[in-house]
Structures are given as structure tokens and as C-alpha cells.
Amino acid sequence: MDQTEILLTAETYALQGWDFAKGWLLSPAAWTQFGLLVVAYVVAVYITRKLLPLLSKYLAPPADQDNVLAKIRRFILMFTPLLLPLMAYAFTGLGEGVTRSIFGSGEVIAFGKRVFMFLAARILVREVLQDPMLKVLGRYLLLPIAALYAVGLLDEVMAQLDQTVLPLGNLSFSLLFLLRFIVVGGAIFWLGRWSNEQSSSFIKNQQEMRPAMRELAAKATEIAIFGLAFLLVMNIMGISLTSLAVLTGVIGVGLGFGLQKIASNFISGVILLLEGQATVGDYVELDGGEAGTIVKMTARATILETYDGRWIVVPNEDFITTRVVNYSDSGSANRYEAPFSVSYDTDINTVPAIVEAAVAKNPDVLSDPFPPDCELRGFGESGIDFSVEFWVNGIDDGRHKYTSDVLFRIWNALKDNDIEIPYPRRVIEMKGPFPSKPE
Known part of the structure; x- marks a missing residue:
């Protein structure tokens, strides 16, 4: 084909395109649809600006509320960015019905309606979804699907995916089935995880239940929710549970041999x-x-x-x-000891009363089951050994340093009563004369 033929062919296509565009530009149906698209968008913008303050006023709970109703209200408020494109989509749908009833066509306004749905999907992925897994599904599955829907190619692409079969041993499935499984499974298990978080939070806030029962109820609820999610996914995707019998048998054998410790734990x-x-x-x-x-x-x-x-x-x-x-069993107290010594010059009969009174002033020391008890333990090399026993609710470590505070009180009480705390002393006996200094 020479250059002249190429130019003639291009001119022919250009004339056909111009005739097509001129037909649309001069068509009352096309201008009506464009006008309805603009009107639908303007009305949606106006109503959205009126509704958003009202929704924020009546749905937004106080910041200090964290009950179930407050969480539901916050969850609904997350979707307010979708209000504008969805309202534009709804109004455009009404306009499409009008143009098809009057002119018998509505391709332009139908395309605009699909564009509004694509914008809603884009806002959903960018502004509404916070979960990382849902963001990935939205970015790589929902947005491409919405784009194909906007340009009118979704049905053709889905038919092609349905015809593309992937063999997997004795099983085979289409790409369309795989995509549906990913979308449906991801959405259901996300909903299951969200439901589990809410139910677990609700159960753990029931203070009248024993802590162990709260943990058990939360675990049982988690197993039930995800078990139900699994069965629901299998049912929606049309997978017969009887086909999983062999897999269940394999899992049973694995539990019997390789997973004994996991099952035991x-x-x-x-x-x-x-x-x-x-x-x-x-x-x-x-x-x-x-x-x-x-x-x-x-x-x-x-x-x-x-x-x-x-x-x-x-x-x-x-x-x-x-x-x-x-050490923290329900209602139990723990006993600790604080040893100390006094000088042999001390009247030891006065020591127990002084120390017991000082230790009892500690607000964490209990009088029940027993008050502080100072006991004589022995006669040491440098002093007389005592020890005071005291009871507390808690562990003497971490944030609570009961023994340290008790020893401080003992020191101050002994000092206030002029009782000496001894330190080691040694007597050295020299036999024979000191060596003379060399001349």
C-alpha cells in the first residue's frame, strides 16, 4: 500500500468519525443525557453538603464512649465519603430511565453512571478501608473490576476468565472462580476477624465473670466465628464438604503422629x-x-x-x-520477711514493739491474716539477729518493693529510739613484741 492509499484510508476513517461525532453532537438525546449527568452531579453535591453536617451531628458519639452502639455509629461514619458518588449514581440511574423512556437510548448517561460507581470504589479503597488485607484486595481486585465495569468491558472479561481453566491434579477451576474465592473469602474472614474482636472485647469487659471463664468464652467464640466463616465460604463457592473428607482424614492422622504436642498443649x-x-x-x-x-x-x-x-x-x-x-491466686496474701540486727548493748525486750509498730504503718501491710511479727532469730558475731514477718496482697518485686519500704521504716524507727545497728568488728591480738625498726 502506497502513501496515497494510506492517506485515503485515514481520510475515510476520519470522515466516519466526524459523522459519528456530529450525529451525537446534534442529537437531542445525547445533549439531554449530558445535561442530566450534570444535573445529577450538582444535585448530589448540594444534598451531600446538607447531609454531612447532620450525619456528623447525630451519628458521631462522644469521644469517651466505647460501648457497642458507639462503635456501630463510628463504623457508619466511616462510609460518609461514599455519599457523594453513590447519590450521583442513584440520581443518574433515575435520569437513565427518563432518557430511555423518551428517546429509546441512554448510552451516555449509562457510561456516566458507571463512572460514578468507579469513583465510589476508588474512594472506598483510598479513604474508607483501613485494614491492610482489604486495601490490597481493593487495590488489585476491586479497582480493576470497577474500571472494566466503567468502560463496559466487564462482561467480556469475565466470560474470558470463566473460559480460562487452570488444572490442578485431578481438580480444575477457572480464573473467575479463583478471583471470586479470593474476594468472597477475604471479605468473610475479615468480617469474622472484626466480629471476633468485638465479641472478645465485650466478653472481657464482663467483670462479673471469672477471668478464666472470660478467656475460655473468648476462645470458644473465636473458634465458632472462624469455623462458621469457613463453612460459609465453602457453601457460597459451591464446594461440597463431603469432598473434604479425605483432607480431614489426613489432618486426623497428622494430629495422631506429628501434632501430638500441639494437640496436648x-x-x-x-x-x-x-x-x-x-x-x-x-x-x-x-x-x-x-x-x-x-x-x-x-x-x-x-x-x-x-x-x-x-x-x-x-x-x-x-x-x-x-x-x-x-502467687496471685484469687484472694490470697503472701508473707515476706525483713531481717535486721541490733547491737548487744540494746535492751532487746523493747525491739519487737518498736519494729512492729513501724512496719504496721505501711499501707500495704495487712493485719489479716496476721499483723507484723518481729522475732528473735539468734545471736550473731556482731549483733543480735531479728526478723520481722509481714503479709501483703501482691508480689515483692516489679512495681511493689514492700521489703525495701519495710527496711527503711525499721532503720528510721531504730534511729529514733537510739538503737544501734551493728557492723562487723574484729579484734586482732598480737603475740610477741613489735619488730624493731632497722637502723
């Missing part, structure tokens, strides 16, 4: 929560030397936090098969 965790012998907030010490405050109980292990800020992961089985000392 899981059952041990359930027993711990049921019995309530150790729960979140307790300070425990195990036979292996691990000691700390229980900060979290998972299906496999219990997390201990030491007073130096370290976390220790202890398998739940260790709480069942080994000896565990719980």
Missing part, C-alpha cells in the same frame, strides 16, 4: 481455662525456673512477662504436668 490450655488455677494477671513460678505475670493465654502456650520486661513462652502442657506456684 491445646487440650491443656482448655483445662487451664476451665479450672481457673492460673489465668491472665497471675504471677506464677514453674519448676523449670520460669517466673512472671501471665499476660496472654493462647491455644498453644502461655505468655509470661518478667519484671525486667522479657516475655517467656511456656507450653500449656507444663502447667499441667509440672509443679506451679501461683
Whole structure:
């Protein structure tokens, strides 16, 4: 084809395009649709500006409220940025019905309506969604789908994806099925995680329940929610649960052999929560030397936090098969001792009353089950040894330094009564004369 033929072909296409554009520009139906698009957008902007302050006024809860109703109201307010494009979409849909009934066509306004839906999807991904997983799904799945819908190619692309089959052994599925599974599964499991967070927060706020029962109820609710989410995904995608029988058998064999410890720790965790012998907030010490405050109980292990800020992961089985000392068992008090010494020149009959009165002034020292008790322990090399026993609700470590405060009070009380606290003394006996100084 020479240059003249190319120019003639280009001129032919240009004339056809001009005739097409001129037909649209001179068509009353096209101008009507353009006008309705503008009117729909302007009306949507006007109504949105009126509604947003009202929604913020009546839906926004006080900042100090954190109940279920307040969370629902905040959740609804998250979607207010979608108000403008969705209202424009709705008004454009009404305009499309009018133009199709009058002129028998509505391609222009239908395209505008799809563009408004694409803008709504874009705002949803950029401004509304906060969860990282949903943002990824929105950016790489929802926005491309909305763009294809806006240009009118969604049906063709979906048909092509449905015809593209991926073989996987004896199974095969289409790309369209895979995309639907990802979208539906991601949305349902996100909803399950959100529901689990809300239900767990609600259960843990029920202070009338024992801490162990709160943990057990939260775990049972979590298993129920995600189990239901799994069954729901399988049902929506049309996957028969009977086809999972072989997989279930394999999992059972794995639990019997390779996952014995995991199963044992899981059952041990359930027993711990049921019995309530150790729960979140307790300070425990195990036979292996691990000691700390229980900060979290998972299906496999219990997390201990030491007073130096370290976390220790202890398998739940260790709480069942080994000896565990719980210093924070419900309502229990702990006894501690503070040793000290006085000089041999002291009237020791006055020491117990002075020390007991000083220790009792500590607001954390209990009078029940026993008040402070100062006892004579022995006669040391440098002084007379005493020790005062006292009871407190808590552990003498971390934030609470009971023994340190008690010793300060003992020191001050002895000083106020002119009682000397001895220090080690040694008597050196020299036998024979001192060596003479050399001349």
C-alpha cells in the first residue's frame, strides 16, 4: 500500500468519525443525557453538603464512649465519603430511565453512571478501608473490576476468565472462580476477624465473670466465628464438604503422629481455662525456673512477662504436668520477711514493739491474716539477729518493693529510739613484741 492509499484510508476513517461525532453532537438525546449527568452531579453535591453536617451531628458519639452502639455509629461514619458518588449514581440511574423512556437510548448517561460507581470504589479503597488485607484486595481486585465495569468491558472479561481453566491434579477451576474465592473469602474472614474482636472485647469487659471463664468464652467464640466463616465460604463457592473428607482424614492422622504436642498443649490450655488455677494477671513460678505475670493465654502456650520486661513462652502442657506456684491466686496474701540486727548493748525486750509498730504503718501491710511479727532469730558475731514477718496482697518485686519500704521504716524507727545497728568488728591480738625498726 502506497502513501496515497494510506492517506485515503485515514481520510475515510476520519470522515466516519466526524459523522459519528456530529450525529451525537446534534442529537437531542445525547445533549439531554449530558445535561442530566450534570444535573445529577450538582444535585448530589448540594444534598451531600446538607447531609454531612447532620450525619456528623447525630451519628458521631462522644469521644469517651466505647460501648457497642458507639462503635456501630463510628463504623457508619466511616462510609460518609461514599455519599457523594453513590447519590450521583442513584440520581443518574433515575435520569437513565427518563432518557430511555423518551428517546429509546441512554448510552451516555449509562457510561456516566458507571463512572460514578468507579469513583465510589476508588474512594472506598483510598479513604474508607483501613485494614491492610482489604486495601490490597481493593487495590488489585476491586479497582480493576470497577474500571472494566466503567468502560463496559466487564462482561467480556469475565466470560474470558470463566473460559480460562487452570488444572490442578485431578481438580480444575477457572480464573473467575479463583478471583471470586479470593474476594468472597477475604471479605468473610475479615468480617469474622472484626466480629471476633468485638465479641472478645465485650466478653472481657464482663467483670462479673471469672477471668478464666472470660478467656475460655473468648476462645470458644473465636473458634465458632472462624469455623462458621469457613463453612460459609465453602457453601457460597459451591464446594461440597463431603469432598473434604479425605483432607480431614489426613489432618486426623497428622494430629495422631506429628501434632501430638500441639494437640496436648491445646487440650491443656482448655483445662487451664476451665479450672481457673492460673489465668491472665497471675504471677506464677514453674519448676523449670520460669517466673512472671501471665499476660496472654493462647491455644498453644502461655505468655509470661518478667519484671525486667522479657516475655517467656511456656507450653500449656507444663502447667499441667509440672509443679506451679501461683502467687496471685484469687484472694490470697503472701508473707515476706525483713531481717535486721541490733547491737548487744540494746535492751532487746523493747525491739519487737518498736519494729512492729513501724512496719504496721505501711499501707500495704495487712493485719489479716496476721499483723507484723518481729522475732528473735539468734545471736550473731556482731549483733543480735531479728526478723520481722509481714503479709501483703501482691508480689515483692516489679512495681511493689514492700521489703525495701519495710527496711527503711525499721532503720528510721531504730534511729529514733537510739538503737544501734551493728557492723562487723574484729579484734586482732598480737603475740610477741613489735619488730624493731632497722637502723
